Amino acid sequence: MSGSSDLSYAENSEIYGKCARPNGHGHNYHLEITVKGEIDSRTGMIVDLGALQKVIEEIVIEPFDHTFLNKDISYFAKVIPTAENIALHISNLYAIAYSGTRSRPTQVKLIESPNNSCEVYNQADSGTVSTAVNKTILTQV
Secondary structure: OOOOOOOOHHHHHHHHHHHHOOOOOOOOOEEEEEEEEOOOOOOOOOOOHHHHHHHHHHHHHHHHOOOOHHHHOHHHHOOOOOHHHHHHHHHHHHHHHOOOOOEEEEEEEEEEEOOEEEEEEEEOOOOEEEEEEOOOOOOOO
């Protein structure tokens, strides 16, 4: 991310810190996706984990890995690639890839660094999305 094109370098630096470097910088992200759906009585699973991994490879890993998001991913040409916007974009890509199936993404968690993470909650029934930034999870089931 290089920051917002609507802001000066000084303003971007104040808001985004080293993430506003004019020549970019990199992160090693960690992604977690939570799905909701009916358990298949034949397999005992909500989603085939092998198929899920293949979809993640196709819609996230292949297009995003080792790229300059602002220039290599058309979506981020006009959207600042913050953890929130990246997680939201991944949630939308997943929803498109899995439309018409019995599972849907309810949460996409993107961990950018030990100090910065984002969770996007997709309330598919209501058509709304909400986010939580740097939310500490004490337990996860």
